């Protein structure tokens with residue numbers, strides 16, 4: 001079911017300090033009905049120093065709804081890679097088959113991972129006329145309590161799976177057309193799917209600013225709880241090479257389509273409704289022509305597919321939990337090599353030998369190869385390859401850094 005558009009309203013908030021109501025800033029909160037996909041946020045905790053603005057893309061006729069597919073069960077990897085090589089799409093109900101759906105809740109995750117486990121959380125904060133980023137390591141139990149009332153609080157890119165491998169069994173089955181993960185055949189831990197499957201757990205108003213994912217990977221993001229609002233457009237016609245993602249992002253800010261403030265300190269700002277209107281009216285310069293914008297609310301139970309080098313930004317319109325996977329597959333293998341070529345020719349040749357054909361992937365991924373390469377010279381060789389292919393990069397979603405410890 002489509003989530004109804006949520007129209008923001010400007011409200012002034014105050015908090016109780018020593019029995020007195022203190023003004024604490026201005027928020028844009030959605031006042032639309034949040035329906036069955038999540039609960040409306042409750043206010044009252046000391047939290048109102050964030051500037052939270054959920055964009056209303058529905059009012060822009062030039063921003064297209066992302067296509068939704070209900071009858072996906074017979075889709076083959078071949079059909080998928082042709083139809084969606086350059087087109088985001090939502091697979092409705094796909095996540096409803098997973099044990100995680102309905103099972104992953106605040107209580108479940110705290111129980112599975114441990115309430116004292118420290119996690120990296122962030123939150124935007126307005127100081128004076130500027131927005132800043134607050135970040136800290138907090139016990140998961142504290143985060144799970146605070147996320148219910150603290151606007152914008154985000155546990156993003158959380159790599160819980162390598163330590164809690166049992167959680168991976170909860171995101172299964174992944175249909176073949178979304179499970180064509182060529183890196184996973186490489187017999188070195190750094191390339192394991194576990195290191196490319198982060199969790200995003202955020203409160204109402206938490207957000208990730210506009211970026212495209214590292215290494216020209218393709219990505220899917222599965223909504224397990226709550227609703228996320230996505231905006232996407234292709235970054236393939238931007239002149240910057242993929243490893244200069246930051247410069248591509250700064251182009252967005254310089255042109256005026258995006259804000260200079262962000263929530264992560266890593267990427268760019270947020271593309272705004274006003275910015276899109278100006279772009280469509282031909283008032284902005286320095287941007288490729290004919291950009292087409294797409295948006296959707298992705299509710300619990302649905303999965304969004306993001307093609308390689310597509311810009312995307314996300315606002316959580318309710319508290320939400322989702323899980324992403326970044327990977328190399330038939331539709332982005334050449335794009336991945338193009339990216340690698342700029343980093344290391346040796347690594348590019350090695351990757352072509354290892355994953356460039358079906359036969360190579362079968363041999364390299366066999367139990368025998370894993371045994372041979374799990375120690376001695378083989379292990380050293382693959383660790384070196386992992387370092388070359390990944391170490392030189394400034395990570396987008398973190399998986400490269402994490403994989404390499």
Ligand SMILES: O=C(O)CCC(=O)C(=O)O
Pocket residue numbers: 156200207208213219220221228312314322324397
């Ligand atoms: O959910 C988010 O906040 C960001 C997700 C994202 O950027 C991704 O899955 O690649």
Ligand SMILES: [Fe+2]
Pocket residue numbers: 211212213219312397
């Ligand atoms: Fe991303």
